[in-house]
Amino acid sequence: MFSYWPIIENIYLSFTTWDFISPQADLVGLLNYRALFSSWAFPEVLLRTLVWVVVVVVVSLVLGLALALLFAQRIRGTTAVQTLAFSPHVLSGAAIATIWLLIFDPHHGLSRMVFEAFGTSSPAWTTDDSWALWALIIVSIWKGLGFVAIVYLVGIQQIPAEVLEAARIDGAGRWTQFRRVIFPLLSPTTFFLVITQTISAFQAFDVIAMMTGGGPAGATTTLSWFIYDEAFSRTNVGVSSAASMIMFVVLMAITVLQFRFVERRVHY
Amino acid sequence: MTAMPTAVSPRKSSGPRRTLWWGVLALVAAALIFLVPIYLFVSTAFKTDADINSWPLRLIPGSLTLDNFVNAWTLAPFDQFLINSVVVAAIGTVLKVLLAISTAYAFAFLPFPGKRWLFVFMLGALMVPGHVTLLVNYITIGQLGLVNTYAGLILPGVASAFGTFLLHQFFRSLPQEVLEAAQLDGAGHLRTVVSFIVPMARPAIITVGLIALIDEWNGFVWPLIATNSVNMRTLPVGLLYLKENDGINDWGALMAGTLFVVLPMAIVFLLAQRYIVAGLAGSVVRR
Numbered sequence: 001m002f003s004y005w006p007i008i009e010n011i012y013l014s015f016t017t018w019d020f021i022s023p024q025a026d027l028v029g030l031l032n033y034r035a036l037f038s039s040w041a042f043p044e045v046l047l048r049t050l051v052w053v054v055v056v057v058v059v060s061l062v063l064g065l066a067l068a069l070l071f072a073q074r075i076r077g078t079t080a081v082q083t084l085a086f087s088p089h090v091l092s093g094a095a096i097a098t099i100w101l102l103i104f105d106p107h108h109g110l111s112r113m114v115f116e117a118f119g120t121s122s123p124a125w126t127t128d129d130s131w132a133l134w135a136l137i138i139v140s141i142w143k144g145l146g147f148v149a150i151v152y153l154v155g156i157q158q159i160p161a162e163v164l165e166a167a168r169i170d171g172a173g174r175w176t177q178f179r180r181v182i183f184p185l186l187s188p189t190t191f192f193l194v195i196t197q198t199i200s201a202f203q204a205f206d207v208i209a210m211m212t213g214g215g216p217a218g219a220t221t222t223l224s225w226f227i228y229d230e231a232f233s234r235t236n237v238g239v240s241s242a243a244s245m246i247m248f249v250v251l252m253a254i255t256v257l258q259f260r261f262v263e264r265r266v267h268y
Numbered sequence: 269m270t271a272m273p274t275a276v277s278p279r280k281s282s283g284p285r286r287t288l289w290w291g292v293l294a295l296v297a298a299a300l301i302f303l304v305p306i307y308l309f310v311s312t313a314f315k316t317d318a319d320i321n322s323w324p325l326r327l328i329p330g331s332l333t334l335d336n337f338v339n340a341w342t343l344a345p346f347d348q349f350l351i352n353s354v355v356v357a358a359i360g361t362v363l364k365v366l367l368a369i370s371t372a373y374a375f376a377f378l379p380f381p382g383k384r385w386l387f388v389f390m391l392g393a394l395m396v397p398g399h400v401t402l403l404v405n406y407i408t409i410g411q412l413g414l415v416n417t418y419a420g421l422i423l424p425g426v427a428s429a430f431g432t433f434l435l436h437q438f439f440r441s442l443p444q445e446v447l448e449a450a451q452l453d454g455a456g457h458l459r460t461v462v463s464f465i466v467p468m469a470r471p472a473i474i475t476v477g478l479i480a481l482i483d484e485w486n487g488f489v490w491p492l493i494a495t496n497s498v499n500m501r502t503l504p505v506g507l508l509y510l511k512e513n514d515g516i517n518d519w520g521a522l523m524a525g526t527l528f529v530v531l532p533m534a535i536v537f538l539l540a541q542r543y544i545v546a547g548l549a550g551s552v553v554r555r
Contacts, residue, residue, distance in 0.1 A: 006401035006403075090544060209492070232493060
């Protein structure tokens with residue numbers, strides 16, 4: 001209920017120009033939206049956000065499913081690894097980001113050790129504009145992977161044993177079992193994860209704030225950082241709320257599209 | 269299944285054993301992916317500067333020290349951050365749980381006009397991305413004069429559609445007869461909730477409470493916006509302050525500060541894992 005009013009207020013603000021200080025916001029029509037798309041800077045932010053979201057969601061779902069299949073084998077020690085893998089999901093994103101700043105440090109971090117093992121020197125992950133976004137993507141995936149794996153594991157455990165037994169009797173190998181039985185039966189889980197992970201990837205903030213602050217030279221400015229930065233560093237309330245509206249519309253569109261898609265495809 | 273164990277067992281034992289070998293290897297690799305960063309982080313918090321700055325990387329510290337914690341404390345007011353975090357997390361969690369219990373009770377048991385419609389309305393709030401509402405919430409808090417106050421930190425997050433939904437589902441699974449009996453005995457709504465619903469729904473309430481606690485403790489973007497004096501910062505935002513205040517040159521202090529932020533929730537998670545994982549991974553909706 002605290003969520004609806006801000007949306008309406010936000011729509012209004014996106015048609016105004018304001019700096020938090022002047023007594024009132026002036027209506028300027030579509031100026032903020034036009035300003036956003038008048039240069040390449042904002043479309044680049046959107047493109048970067050798209051790369052971020054697609055890579056984070058796809059990679060964490062693929063790796064998470066692989067991890068879940070491994071957990072489903074019930075090898076000794078699995079429970080401990082499950083706990084370990086899930087823990088980053090419940091720990092502060094700012095703290096996780098700080099830990100990875102140390103790992104990525106080109107002088108004292110693990111990164112130097114790994115790259116020197118391959119005979120090269122470590123890139124300056126967070127201060128080099130061609131590496132920074134990837135550093136943040138790696139951290140985001142690492143933080144969410146265990147959660148994805150456990151959700152998939154819950155899904156796998158709900159598949160009736162007889163179904164797999166039947167497939168085995170029909171002579172299905174492991175890969176065929178996975179492709180024809182397990183993966184299709186997991187489609188509601190996949191659907192749930194795609195939506196929740198997409199929404200959270202769009203709003204990723206603490207990792208960016210902690211590791212790069214949107215830099216270097218805007219290389220890690222995603223939509224969520226842009227919204228924050230425009231409002232609270234540049235006091236362009238109108239521009240920030242226009243960008244917020246774009247995020248809102250995109251996320252709503254994704255949710256609606258996925259529900260449409262799911263009506264046709266997920267039933268089995 | 270048990271009818272022909274002799275025919276099946278030899279093949280079965282040779283099948284799983286091969287996968288077991290690969291599986292163990294994969295499991296160890298997976299464990300290392302999570303363990304190595306955590307180990308490096310915790311060990312660095314206790315390493316001396318000489319050890320941190322030496323190369324090759326010293327995986328096993330030469331000697332242990334608490335200096336990093338002292339340094340973190342001199343660089344940033346961590347005791348104040350801790351107080352703020354505890355106040356915000358404790359009050360925020362309690363309010364969130366109380367509100368979720370009463371809303372869920374109303375939706376689950378009380379007849380009122382437009383209930384269905386209101387419930388859908390509330391579920392819709394689950395879909396509204398929190399980041400979109402930040403700016404307007406900030407303006408509201410500003411107009412109320414609550415910037416830099418605990419009230420400003422806590423209030424916007426108090427209504428939890430997620431918690432309400434989870435409790436609502438659980439409440440509806442409770443036996444209706446008990447509640448009817450309570451009503452016949454003349455118990456009011458408050459009595460019904462306190463002496464019947466809460467004891468019966470204890471696991472669900474614990475789950476909602478723990479998830480609320482974790483969210484409050486880890487919250488980052490709202491405390492960053494809603495406070496602007498160092499002394500009102502919570503621990504995660506305090507970490508950003510520590511880093512900007514020369515932490516990047518002092519890995520030991522930064523890791524000590526990080527350990528301080530992480531440890532309480534790590535302990536909560538280890539102790540109450542069952543409730544937390546069930547709530548986060550088992551339910552179909554999240555925030």
